[in-house]
């Protein structure tokens with residue numbers, strides 16, 4: 001029910017569908033997209049994002065305490081030591097104990113933040129034995145994907161124009177080809193780019209990593225539940241930076257295997273056509 005609700009919230013927020021349309025598309029699966037007037041994070045659907053959320057909440061408490069303390073201190077100074085109430089100020093300028101305390105306490109706070117922060121960074125960095133790898137390549141202005149462990153399946157994912165959207169699909173986020181991935185599996189993500197720096201980002205899955213030309217960056221994801229997860233390029237990469245979204249469709253392992261078989265068959269067919277027509281691979285790709 002929670003999943004259905006979040007799916008519906010996403011649907012309603014993008015304002016493109018009726019309630020019925022939302023129900024039809026959500027189909028009990030998660031749909032994670034930005035919501036209108038949303039201020040918090042999208043609901044976490046990966047172990048990394050769950051930890052990012054927890055760390056964010058801890059930081060929030062620390063920030064609130066520090067802000068309240070500084071505010072109270074300033075209020076006390078303004079009220080108690082203004083010119084009217086304290087016309088002849090004292091002249092002392094050093095207090096060793098106080099100086100030690102106001103140096104040591106911030107150091108302790110920073111350490112308390114740095115240790116879990118660095119641990120989280122390394123947790124996000126890579127996973128020990130991923131079951132599969134996917135490579136995302138940024139282009140001006142679309143993403144292409146490669147599945148090196150699955151016979152080199154490769155395709156482009158171009159943003160759908162408004163007229164092309166299926167019912168319930170959000171504007172500026174849906175693509176013609178979805179990145180199909182199995183849920184419940186550790187997946188290595190490699191990113192690169194072929195022109196300028198892009199960034200591969202999926203908020204609900206806690207993925208955000210630069211895609212840099214001539215360089216491979218690595219991260220990983222474990223999608224907790226099947227559904228559709230929308231993301232965007234998060235690096236200002238040129239005029240159409242805002243129009244190269246990412247659409248991940250997480251499915252069960254069985255559905256993923258079926259999708260791989262289907263893609264491979266389609267690839268084989270097009271290779272046969274290429275052979276018959278006597279075209280080179282490069283011609284066929286055009």
Ligand SMILES: [Cu+2]
Pocket residue numbers: 138139197198199233234235236237241244
């Ligand atoms: Cu980009």
